Amino acid sequence: MGISALQSLELIERLHAYDSVPPPALAAPRASWVGTSLGVAGVPLLIGEGELEEIIETPALTTIPGTKAWVLGVAAFKGGLLPIFSGDVLFRKRPFIGRARDYCMVIRRPGLYFGLTLSHIQRDLRFPIEDRLVDHPVDTDFAGYTLGGFMYKGEFLAVLDIEKLVADEELSNASAGRVSSNKGKGNE
Amino acid sequence: MKMDVPNLWVIGIGLGILAGVVGVAYALFMTELAAGTLMALFGAPAVLVVALLAYRGQRRRVEYTEQGVAEINSSLVKIAEGDLTVRVPEENTVTRDIAREINASTQRQRELIRNIKTPFKVSNEGITKIGAIAEGQVEKGRELTRSVVESTTAATEMVRTSEEIKKSTAEAARTSERNRQRVAQGYELTKDMSKASADVRESVQETSKSAKRQGELIQSVTAAAEYIQALNTKISVVAINTRIEAEKAGEHGRPFMGIAEAIGDLMREAEEEGRKIISQVRMLQNLSADNLASMENTVGTVVTILEYIDRLDSSLEEINAGSSAITKIITSVDDAAGQSATTARHMNSSMDAIRERNLDISEYSESTQVGVSSLKTSMRDVAESLSQFKIEEISEVERTLAAIEELKKIQVARKVYREDEMKALEQTKVSRASV
Numbered sequence: 001m002g003i004s005a006l007q008s009l010e011l012i013e014r015l016h017a018y019d020s021v022p023p024p025a026l027a028a029p030r031a032s033w034v035g036t037s038l039g040v041a042g043v044p045l046l047i048g049e050g051e052l053e054e055i056i057e058t059p060a061l062t063t064i065p066g067t068k069a070w071v072l073g074v075a076a077f078k079g080g081l082l083p084i085f086s087g088d089v090l091f092r093k094r095p096f097i098g099r100a101r102d103y104c105m106v107i108r109r110p111g112l113y114f115g116l117t118l119s120h121i122q123r124d125l126r127f128p129i130e131d132r133l134v135d136h137p138v139d140t141d142f143a144g145y146t147l148g149g150f151m152y153k154g155e156f157l158a159v160l161d162i163e164k165l166v167a168d169e170e171l172s173n174a175s176a177g178r179v180s181s182n183k184g185k186g187n188e
Numbered sequence: 189m190k191m192d193v194p195n196l197w198v199i200g201i202g203l204g205i206l207a208g209v210v211g212v213a214y215a216l217f218m219t220e221l222a223a224g225t226l227m228a229l230f231g232a233p234a235v236l237v238v239a240l241l242a243y244r245g246q247r248r249r250v251e252y253t254e255q256g257v258a259e260i261n262s263s264l265v266k267i268a269e270g271d272l273t274v275r276v277p278e279e280n281t282v283t284r285d286i287a288r289e290i291n292a293s294t295q296r297q298r299e300l301i302r303n304i305k306t307p308f309k310v311s312n313e314g315i316t317k318i319g320a321i322a323e324g325q326v327e328k329g330r331e332l333t334r335s336v337v338e339s340t341t342a343a344t345e346m347v348r349t350s351e352e353i354k355k356s357t358a359e360a361a362r363t364s365e366r367n368r369q370r371v372a373q374g375y376e377l378t379k380d381m382s383k384a385s386a387d388v389r390e391s392v393q394e395t396s397k398s399a400k401r402q403g404e405l406i407q408s409v410t411a412a413a414e415y416i417q418a419l420n421t422k423i424s425v426v427a428i429n430t431r432i433e434a435e436k437a438g439e440h441g442r443p444f445m446g447i448a449e450a451i452g453d454l455m456r457e458a459e460e461e462g463r464k465i466i467s468q469v470r471m472l473q474n475l476s477a478d479n480l481a482s483m484e485n486t487v488g489t490v491v492t493i494l495e496y497i498d499r500l501d502s503s504l505e506e507i508n509a510g511s512s513a514i515t516k517i518i519t520s521v522d523d524a525a526g527q528s529a530t531t532a533r534h535m536n537s538s539m540d541a542i543r544e545r546n547l548d549i550s551e552y553s554e555s556t557q558v559g560v561s562s563l564k565t566s567m568r569d570v571a572e573s574l575s576q577f578k579i580e581e582i583s584e585v586e587r588t589l590a591a592i593e594e595l596k597k598i599q600v601a602r603k604v605y606r607e608d609e610m611k612a613l614e615q616t617k618v619s620r621a622s623v
Contacts, residue, residue: 052428053432054433103421121424123424
């Protein structure tokens with residue numbers, strides 16, 4: 001006469017108890033860092049979750065005289081005006097010669113609402129929080145605006161700190177002052 | 189005049205007789221004697237004296253005659269020994285005529301011998317010259333024989349060399365013919381290579397056209413891939429914005445959050461594949477460009493090969509012409525070698541004839557030399573015989589000088605050949621060679 005399934009299960013439980021095999025422990029939920037992988041002026045960066053308003057295609061621009069070189073112009077966007085800044089000129093201090101930047105990220109902060117051109121866009125990424133590297137060397141032009149980063153497929157992705165960026169005095173004043181320059185605006 | 193002892197006796201006897209006659213005459217004057225006694229006393233001694241005187245005279249005449257005969261005999265003995273310089277004294281009246289005749293005879297003999305000696309000396313000198321000339325002829329003949337032998341050897345060597353030249357030219361002609369055939373084969377090969385290169389060029393050009401078409405297709409695929417990549421980017425943007433909006437929506441946006449994350453996951457895979465496609469398409473494009481460049485290089489190389497083939501063809505034609513010229517030269521050299529061999533054979537035959545004639549001349553010269561030697565021996569014997577006739581008085585100094593002159597006439601032998609050498613020279617056969 002054979003044993004039933006319940007009897008077999010009980011037998012297995014007894015055998016495990018006899019062998020003192022501990023039950024598999026459940027892994028503790030790990031804290032993750034979520035952000036969007038994109039690039040500014042060719043430098044791969046991460047923007048943290050909630051830092052971005054949205055990503056849009058670079059709209060048609062109207063140049064604004066008397067502004068700094070990184071101010072490409074102002075575009076009509078969702079019933080309002082959206083200033084578009086050049087990420088290349090803002091960080092590299094020189095215009096990008098090549099294919100036009102097709103996308104820009106929209107950042108909204110109290111008192112600041114602008115779009116910054118992007119060199120490329122990847123996707124949203126999720127990293128374990130403990131994998132964050134804070135002492136990895138970063139491109140010198142971005143070193144003042146980053147806050148560590150993560151390694152992804154052998155490449156270091158620095159986390160762009162929007163708060164540091166918007167706190168920069170250079171960004172807070174778009175006026176060119178006495179010396180007006182249109183340098184770089186024609187290429188964007 | 190010197191008197192000998194018998195004459196003194198005769199004088200003494202005469203003086204005694206004269207003293208007796210004087211004594212008898214004195215005694216007669218002093219004494220008277222009969223006439224008969226006186227006659228006897230005086231007549232007998234007178235007769236005796238006369239008889240003595242007659243005997244003495246006869247005796248003296250005989251001695252005188254014997255003296256002349258002795259002188260003649262002495263002279264005849266010397267003449268018989270060959271001394272014709274002897275002169276028989278002619279003071280003896282008895283033998284004066286005989287002495288004169290003998291002297292005249294010796295005088296005539298001297299003149300005769302002198303007359304013989306002078307032409308004999310000239311003949312001897314002439315024979316000596318003939319002997320020297322004959323000896324020189326023999327020597328010249330031997331030298332000529334040696335020269336002929338050397339010339340014959342040289343001619344034989346020339347014939348052998350000509351034969352070797354002919355062999356070499358025959359081998360060279362065969363080699364040249366082989367070269368010509370190989371050049372002809374090379375000529376055909378260049379034609380085949382030219383045709384094959386032209387085919388390769390046409391094929392490569394066709395392939396190049398296909399490669400260009402392939403490049404265009406790859407370009408369109410690349411454009412499509414880039415378009416897909418751009419769509420992926422747009423979808424990524426949509427997914428990012430969806431997630432942002434879902435976050436803004438709070439609890440109500442959670443489904444959209446899941447959708448955005450699902451789209452993001454799909455986009456990750458699509459983006460990776462798209463990136464691979466673009467990378468591979470770009471690699472394909474690069475490979476196509478490389479292939480196109482390689483084919484263009486191949487076409488250029490084929491064109492260069494065709495140029496080389498043209499040059500090779502020209503070179504082969506020149507080599508062919510050169511081979512024909514070399515063949516003609518070899519033929520002319522072969523003919524010249526044949527003519528040279530024929531000439532050498534003729535020369536060899538002529539040398540043989542010269543050698544035989546020279547041997548005959550040498551034999552004649554040797555016979556002449558032998559005859560001259562024999563004649564010289566005979567002349568020497570005759571000279572010795574004639575020299576036994578002393579016809580002139582010569583001093584010792586002249587005799588010595590004459591001996592020295594005779595010694596000077598002795599010639600030094602030029603070269604003395606041994607018997608085996610002479611036989612080797614005479615028996616040297618000219619080796620003949622045939623072509």
